[in-house]
Amino acid sequence: MPLEIYLDLFSQPCRSVYIFAKKNNIPFEFKKIRLFEGEQYQEEFGKINVLRKVPAIKDGDFTLAESVAIMIYLADKYGTPDHWYPADLQTRARVVEYLSWQHSAIRIHGSKIFWLKLMIPKILGTDVPKEKMDSALEDLDGSLRLFEEKFLQDKPFIAGQKISLADLVAIVEIMQPVGAGLDVFKDRPKLSAWRDRVRAEIGNDLFDEAHQNILGAQDMAKCIDSSKLEIFKPRILKLFL
Numbered sequence: 001m002p003l004e005i006y007l008d009l010f011s012q013p014c015r016s017v018y019i020f021a022k023k024n025n026i027p028f029e030f031k032k033i034r035l036f037e038g039e040q041y042q043e044e045f046g047k048i049n050v051l052r053k054v055p056a057i058k059d060g061d062f063t064l065a066e067s068v069a070i071m072i073y074l075a076d077k078y079g080t081p082d083h084w085y086p087a088d089l090q091t092r093a094r095v096v097e098y099l100s101w102q103h104s105a106i107r108i109h110g111s112k113i114f115w116l117k118l119m120i121p122k123i124l125g126t127d128v129p130k131e132k133m134d135s136a137l138e139d140l141d142g143s144l145r146l147f148e149e150k151f152l153q154d155k156p157f158i159a160g161q162k163i164s165l166a167d168l169v170a171i172v173e174i175m176q177p178v179g180a181g182l183d184v185f186k187d188r189p190k191l192s193a194w195r196d197r198v199r200a201e202i203g204n205d206l207f208d209e210a211h212q213n214i215l216g217a218q219d220m221a222k223c224i225d226s227s228k229l230e231i232f233k234p235r236i237l238k239l240f241l
């Protein structure tokens with residue numbers, strides 16, 4: 001039975017797993033879970049991941065959730081090149097340091113912009129208050145500054161000379177607000193140069209393919225049937241407003 005990976009490429013952690021598997025020629029069956037259609041709540045998917053989140057994998061009888069755990073599992077199982085998850089104690093610790101930090105920083109703030117700028121106006125039929133947006137932009141700006149100053153510094157990549165899981169997880173998250181129309185790279189030459197290096201290492205075609213959905217999100221939002229998004233309303237009100 002082939003490895004199954006459950007994905008929706010609108011999702012940042014799904015893009016990291018997708019890029020990692022493709023870049024390392026890991027054979028898998030792409031099982032699409034359409035988040036905006038609520039497919040994560042279907043009974044079948046509950047058997048794969050009771051957390052109701054993508055990405056998730058099924059490898060024979062073994063199921064696994066959480067993008068970082070999945071990529072480490074695949075790195076170990078398929079013996080991917082060392083630079084992705086370096087064996088060297090301190091280089092690996094740098095990767096893990098970033099992976100541990102990013103959830104409550106770039107991920108949360110980048111996602112928030114995506115929802116405030118694009119999805120919430122679509123779901124609620126109104127723009128979010130300016131002070132909410134300004135505060136979210138300020139938070140993202142602070143995280144990006146820390147990203148450059150603490151994690152990237154003057155190195156080509158987070159762990160040093162080579163791309164690692166940390167850069168992969170970072171780029172997919174940083175691209176999320178771009179999908180909502182916020183040019184996070186404007187006036188950030190260091191971040192832009194790093195993005196270009198990461199894109200080149202991944203391969204431009206694979207990078208662009210993985211980001212095609214999110215970069216088309218503004219058009220998608222125009223066409224999507226907003227009644228399908230009703231399921232997200234209670235969570236949006238609780239989380240973001």
Ligand SMILES: N[C@@H](CCC(=O)N[C@@H](CS)C(=O)NCC(=O)O)C(=O)O
Nearest residue numbers: 011012013052053054055066067068
């Ligand atoms: N920490 C998890 C995050 C997974 C996650 O939050 N996935 C989101 C998409 S980005 C999801 O599936 N959301 C569906 C939902 O909450 O209904 C990971 O890295 O895999």
